[in-house]
Amino acid sequence: MRAGWRWTVCAVTVAVLVAVPFAVRYAPVSTPDTGPAALLARMQASRSTPYQGYAESSGTLALPTTDQLNDLSTLLSGRTQMRVWWRSATDWRSDTLTPAGEHSTRTTSAGTLVWDYEDNRVGVSAPGAANTVRLPQDTDTLPPALAARMLSEATADELSALPARRVAGRAAEGLELRPSDALSSVGRVDVWADAASGIPVLVEVFGRSADLPAMSSTFLDFSDAAPTAGDLAFTAPPRARVRSVARTDFVGQIARFGGPRPPETLLGFTRSTPGAGLATIGEYGDGVTQLVVSAVSAQLAGSLRDSLRLASGARELPEGLVVSVGPLGLLLTTSRGGTTWLVAGTVTADGLARAATELGAVAA
Structure with a gap:
């Protein structure tokens, strides 16, 4: 084989290998046509279904930075990267990556442990009270949590179907919510759910007359396999300071x-x-x-x-x-x-x- 042909074959081979992930991501997806109302019901039924994965959320809500709202401004106007292991609302763990390191949260029915990498400090707090009004937290932007909030009062006449797509390499079915309330400043909410489990894996929230989402959240790696005890285990790092803290914001x-x-x-x-x-x-x-x-x-x-x-x-x-x-x-x-x-x-x-x-x- 002449050198020119060898380089041509190599170039074509590399191009094919590079294109495979994109071809898989954008290849036509075959899912059952259940209709948006039935898909919404599947999403709502999945709220008690365990899952795990790596998710990223991003926001364009450039809130003013104040002493009181600095954390909220960072959450809603930047990118948040999380690894999550979710068994239930009272049994989960998440690791959030930050420019300075990470912080890890472990929640059980007995309370919450939060480890801050930069300070090497573990804060221990009691379970939160029911009906507590609070500022949004990292895990509130995970696709299942964000979808639950956005779709909580959706009605059939506000829903329409979206084309299926692949999210985290898995087939996902989509629906669009267009609020009928004239007072709502939300123009539409697009949600895709994992076809196998019904768990929301991609959410995009748009303002009125907006082409780009004000908030989006998606899994880049996802599994509906239940986390193991080892996945959820949390041990305070060496020399970490462990302190009881009150929930104040x-x-x-x-x-x-x-x-x-x-x-x-x-x-x-x-x-x-x-x-x-x-x-x-x-x-x-x-x-x-x-x-x-x-x-x-x-x-x-x-x-x-x-x-x-x-x-x-x-x-x-x-x-x-x-x-x-x-x-x-x-x-x-x-x-x-x-x-x-x-x-x-x-x-x-x-x-x-x-x-x-x-x-x-x-x-x-």
Whole structure:
């Protein structure tokens, strides 16, 4: 064989080998045509199904960076890489990779252990209370958790089928949710579920009139095999500091303020039953249309207002200071009685303005 032909054969061989993964990924996928309503039912039935894998989530929700919202801003505006082993809501482990290292979380019915690589510290906390309002965490962006939140109140008339595709090398069936609520700032949610198990493996959330997802989460490696005890085992590293910690975050700071209680209804939504110690925080809405409302102290309001004014898209309206980041909206508004309210959720600017008007009538 002449040298020229040998190089040609080598080049073709390399090209074929390189193309194989892409061919597998984009090859036509054959799945049963069950319809979007039936697929939604399969996804909902899979919530108790164990799984494991490696997932990445990415967000374009460039929230303003504040002392209170720094972790949330990082989670919703960057890339999060996680390895997860999931048996149930009270029996799982996840490892989140960060630029500085990683942190590992082990949750059981007895509580949660969180190891921070950089500080070599293990925090031990008691189980979280039911109906707890809190800021999103890493594992809330995993495809199964994000899909459960987004599709919780979906109706058949809001659903349509999407073409099947391969996710993490496995066949996946898709559906699209287009919210019918005119107040929702979410334009659509696309979800693909593993054809074998029904577990959501890819989720994309779009704002209104947006071509790119505001938040996406996908498995790059996935198995519906149940994790073993060895997978979930957690042992504190040598010389790690082990400390009991209380669950405190921005929501806890607001709850301790003890301001007036939010109204029982807002924008036509009935307030959800608050958890223990959260009587001053109001949670409203369902599915993709959600609102959280609370009165805030003058000191916290001043700090937030200074930070929010620096955010891209911040606007001073008659109803208050509004920041819209994709489908997420933040509002600081002061009622006639002098109470400052913080409103956050996935409602349109018109919805935020209406909420401000209704909160203006709440007695201090």
